[in-house]
Amino acid sequence: MLFDTVCVVGVGLIGGSFGLAMRERKLARQVIGAVRREETINAAFQRGAVDNATTDLAEAARGADLVLVASPVGQMKAICEQLGPVVRAGAIVTDAGSTKDDVVAGCSKCFGQKAFFVGGHPMAGSERTGVEAARSNLFENAIWVLTPTADTPEPVVTKLVAMIEGLGATPLLLNAAIHDSLLAVTSHLPHLTAAALVHLFSDAHSEYEVAQQLIAGGWRDSTRVAAGSSEMWRDICLSNTAALTKSLDDLLEQLHQLRHMLQEKDADKLYDWFESASTVRRKQGYFPRSTQ
Amino acid sequence: MLFDTVCVVGVGLIGGSFGLAMRERKLARQVIGAVRREETINAAFQRGAVDNATTDLAEAARGADLVLVASPVGQMKAICEQLGPVVRAGAIVTDAGSTKDDVVAGCSKCFGQKAFFVGGHPMAGSERTGVEAARSNLFENAIWVLTPTADTPEPVVTKLVAMIEGLGATPLLLNAAIHDSLLAVTSHLPHLTAAALVHLFSDAHSEYEVAQQLIAGGWRDSTRVAAGSSEMWRDICLSNTAALTKSLDDLLEQLHQLRHMLQEKDADKLYDWFESASTVRRKQGYFPRSTQ
Numbered sequence: 001m002l003f004d005t006v007c008v009v010g011v012g013l014i015g016g017s018f019g020l021a022m023r024e025r026k027l028a029r030q031v032i033g034a035v036r037r038e039e040t041i042n043a044a045f046q047r048g049a050v051d052n053a054t055t056d057l058a059e060a061a062r063g064a065d066l067v068l069v070a071s072p073v074g075q076m077k078a079i080c081e082q083l084g085p086v087v088r089a090g091a092i093v094t095d096a097g098s099t100k101d102d103v104v105a106g107c108s109k110c111f112g113q114k115a116f117f118v119g120g121h122p123m124a125g126s127e128r129t130g131v132e133a134a135r136s137n138l139f140e141n142a143i144w145v146l147t148p149t150a151d152t153p154e155p156v157v158t159k160l161v162a163m164i165e166g167l168g169a170t171p172l173l174l175n176a177a178i179h180d181s182l183l184a185v186t187s188h189l190p191h192l193t194a195a196a197l198v199h200l201f202s203d204a205h206s207e208y209e210v211a212q213q214l215i216a217g218g219w220r221d222s223t224r225v226a227a228g229s230s231e232m233w234r235d236i237c238l239s240n241t242a243a244l245t246k247s248l249d250d251l252l253e254q255l256h257q258l259r260h261m262l263q264e265k266d267a268d269k270l271y272d273w274f275e276s277a278s279t280v281r282r283k284q285g286y287f288p289r290s291t292q
Numbered sequence: 293m294l295f296d297t298v299c300v301v302g303v304g305l306i307g308g309s310f311g312l313a314m315r316e317r318k319l320a321r322q323v324i325g326a327v328r329r330e331e332t333i334n335a336a337f338q339r340g341a342v343d344n345a346t347t348d349l350a351e352a353a354r355g356a357d358l359v360l361v362a363s364p365v366g367q368m369k370a371i372c373e374q375l376g377p378v379v380r381a382g383a384i385v386t387d388a389g390s391t392k393d394d395v396v397a398g399c400s401k402c403f404g405q406k407a408f409f410v411g412g413h414p415m416a417g418s419e420r421t422g423v424e425a426a427r428s429n430l431f432e433n434a435i436w437v438l439t440p441t442a443d444t445p446e447p448v449v450t451k452l453v454a455m456i457e458g459l460g461a462t463p464l465l466l467n468a469a470i471h472d473s474l475l476a477v478t479s480h481l482p483h484l485t486a487a488a489l490v491h492l493f494s495d496a497h498s499e500y501e502v503a504q505q506l507i508a509g510g511w512r513d514s515t516r517v518a519a520g521s522s523e524m525w526r527d528i529c530l531s532n533t534a535a536l537t538k539s540l541d542d543l544l545e546q547l548h549q550l551r552h553m554l555q556e557k558d559a560d561k562l563y564d565w566f567e568s569a570s571t572v573r574r575k576q577g578y579f580p581r582s583t584q
Contacts, residue, residue: 230566
């Protein structure tokens, strides 16, 4: 068994799936959930995501040799400030946040020399939220980023890597800032764009009833992620602001070029622009469209 | 039987699926394919999409009481100019193009009083192309737009509606210009955005290998449509330029507002912006994410 007591802070989709998987794969003797709302205690227990849960963070974390903070990114620093004084000496603390640079900077310093904070990002999720959506195979075949720093002891990384592999995921060690700039492109900006497309759709209100009938699979896929948690995405924006602004500017530049091609009715440039995108996209694999 | 001889011009995904479905559902005595390339004759026949096929458009269309033009939008006018002199008197000609105003204007006048052109748009498709991807159930439960004008005789519309219902699809009668402005929002702009996001991804070339590992289901769904046919999307841009430019400007406006919220780190406005998108998107149904 890799860990004795694991504490999961935030038993939602990610935290709940982590608890389920750690228990099912017997990677910890017990999993204790720390939750915000009283009613989640029962839900998490019923779902089999935890052996025990409480709204008392200190009580949940006190005996743990591993703590996973699976809360929205905006709460992580405040949670780590609470964890700092109560965690066991030598405990490993990691997180499941979608941004890393800002999170690692804010959280690491809460533990001083007493415990070890290593940033993490399991690249798994869903537009669904809550422990009800948790499943024990969520991380299987997923990339799980770790962002250790020069200060992180080797055995701490080794242990987290073993845990990730034990969960059926693939560990990827990465610099936190590089993680953030790449994720801005591969995840955060696509989300912003999806939300913007939904806004355009809902602004077509005079024809809203007809517009609803003209939604095709393409729109559904393009905007699926916009159904996600607003709290999570607000926090990602506030945490990864610089990289996201840079990517947004790159997108605006692309769209302005495209607008120019449209105005000029430049058939050749339009074809080339679509063709180079299409070639790159095809290399990343075909996938079945969502159900109509 | 609704039709005696149906001619399908362009036996790709849409034309091939139409041929398959018309034959399987016995809505026509025979389906004749008109194809651009010699090798498609055999492929279309093997696939069961046609009873016969030829590269000679006039020969294919001569005896038909229904012609479906399922070519890229940019070729439709030229095809109808060729069809005009050869179609039977009283024949119905329709199309499967993704834009309507420009297509109907260009094609209608090719037939004078001799035959009846009615714009059509079956809202079905895939990022895959070619007759190999054709399937007889492609139109089942799909919306199939028809854009008759004041000049279209009632019995012509009735017959096309019967055909659409016979194919298991739902007919939707719509003004061509309204179709185009709504489709700009629900289909064309999402495609442009997907292609732009893929360009951003491929521009991250210094970290390309790592970026590929950081692609998640969200990116795959958001960009799936960008794997589609460049010819088709170029033509859509050239045909629906005005409505698409208007929608693109609305998107740019949304993204500029968003950029401002990012710069101001305006947590409340960001939350509200995501939340209103999320609320609208959820109403359009949850859909399983694409396979990782």
